[in-house]
Amino acid sequence: MAKKKNFIEANRISFSYPSYDGVIPPLVLDGVSISISEGEFMAVLGHNGSGKSTLAKHFNAILIPTEGGVSVNGINTAEEAKLFEIRQEVGMVFQNPDNQIVATIIEEDVAFALENLGVPPEEIRERVDDALKKVDMYEYRLHSPSQLSGGQKQRIAIAGIIAMRPKCVVLDEPTAMLDPKGRREVMKTIKQLNEELGITVVIITHYMDEAAMCNRVAVVDDGRVIMDSTPREVFGKVDAIKERGLDVPQVTELCHELKKEGFDLPACVLSEEECVAALESLLKGGAQNG
C-alpha cells in the first residue's frame, strides 16, 4: 500500500496545564510524536490520566501544545486565524451525549455547526438531511433530544459533526456512557463513517474489542506513546499491555492463556470468529491426533 499523505501530524509535542501559585505543573504530554494519515481508523488506548484525552484535544486546536507543534492538513494549530478551518476539518465527539446537544429539536442541533459557519440556509437543509441519513436517524429529525436513547443521542452528536463534512473525526470515549445496544449502534455508525465516507477516525476508548476493530492502535501511558502499531501486534504483547494496567480483548486473552498452557494456537486472536475458527481447528486437530 502506498503511504497516504499525513493528515494530522504532531511533532514532539509537550503539554502541561497552566500553573497555579507558582507550582510547576506536571507534564501531561511529554514529547509525543504521532502522525495520522487520511482514511485511517485508529484507536488510542490508555488508562485514566494517561494523557490520551489531552492528546486528542490537540488534534483540533482545543489545546495548543506548550512545546512542539501540531499541523492539520498542513495548517499549524497555533495559527489563530485558521482556527475554524481546522475545527471544520477535524470534528470532535465527546463522552456524554447529553452535554453536546445544543438545540431542543434534533435537526436544529445538527444544523448548529453549519449555522455558525454561515452556510446559506438551503445548503444547511440539504447537508443536515444528508448527515441525519448517514447516521440513520433521519426519521427522528423533529424529535426532542430527551425522547432519544443514549446511543441515538450520540449518533445525533456524530451527525452534528459530519454535517460540517470534516475529513477527520476524533471521538473521546464515545461509548463509555452507553448500554451495550447503544454501543453497538454507535460503533457501527463510526465504522461506516470510515469505510463508506472515507473519514479518518481517531477513537479514544476503554473497550478493547472496539480497539480491535481499528486498523491501528496507539497506547498512551504517562504522557508518552508507548506502542503504536496494528491491533494484532499491540494485543500480541498481552503481558506488556497488562503491565500498563490495560486489558486485551477477551478472546485474545483466552487464546493467550490457552497457549501458555501449551495448546497450539495462533499468536494473536482478535475477533470472536477468529477465536472460534482457531479453537475448532485445534479441537479437530486434537481429535485426529488422539
Next chain:
Amino acid sequence: MLKDITFGQYFPGDSVIHKLDPRMKLILVIAYIIMLFVADGLLPLLVGAGMVVLFYALSKLPWKLIIKCIKPILPIVIFTAVLNIFFVEGDPIFEWGFISISGKGVLTAVLMCIRIICLIAGSSLLTYTTTPIALTDGLERLMKPLQKIKVPVHELSMMMTIALRFIPTLIDETQKIMSAQKARGADMESGNIIQRAKALIPILIPLFVSAFRRADELALAMECRCYHGGEGRTRMKQLKLTAKDWIAALVVAGGFAAVILINIYGPGVFRL
C-alpha cells in the same frame, strides 16, 4: 413523570394558528393586549372576547384549555373584582353600614374581570400554539434592531435555547439525586418549612456542581462546532410572512379599529 411536562405548555397541532409566523403572533398578542386596555366599555370588550373565542376556535384546541389557563389566576380576578366593587366611588345603589356599592363599581369590576380573562386567554393561546423554540426564534428576530444599541440579542436567545434544552435533563438529574439521597436516609417529606428547606441543600449542591460540569462540556462541544457568537451566523429555518399572517393581522387590526370606533361613537350604555 416530571419530564413529560412540555415546558411553555405547547400543544402540538396543525391549525392555521399553529402555522402563523411566531413574530406575527407575538406582535398580534401585544396589539391585542393594548386593545383590551384601550377598550373602555362593555361593548368593545365583548369585541375583544369575541376575538379570543374566534382564535381559539381556529386553533382547534380543546376548550377546556381556556379554563385551565384561567384557573390559576382566578383568585386575582376575584380579588380585583371585590376591590373594585367596594372601593370605586359613585352613586350608591346599595348601602349597609359603612359598606356602599356603586353602579360604577360593579361595572368596573365586570369590565376588569373580562379584561384579565381575555388577557390571559389571549397570551396563553400564544404559548399553546407556538413551540418554545419558535418563540425564542421569533423574539430574537423581532429584537434584532436592538442589536444596534448593544443589546446582546443573540446571546439572550442562545441562553433561552440552552435553558429550554437542559430543563428535562436537569429535572431527570434532580430525580436521580433525590433518589440517591433518599437511599442514604435523607428525609425530605417531614418537618416544618425550615427543616424541609434545609433538606433541599443536599440536592441542590450536587445539582449545581453537575450543572457547572455540563456547562463546561457543552461550551467545549460548541467550540468544536465553530461557535463564535452571533456574528456571521445563518439560520437553517427562515421565517417568512405568508398570506395567513397578513390575514390574521387584518383581523386583529379590524378588531382594534372596531374597539376605537365604539369607544368614540358607540352607545353610552355600560361605559365608564
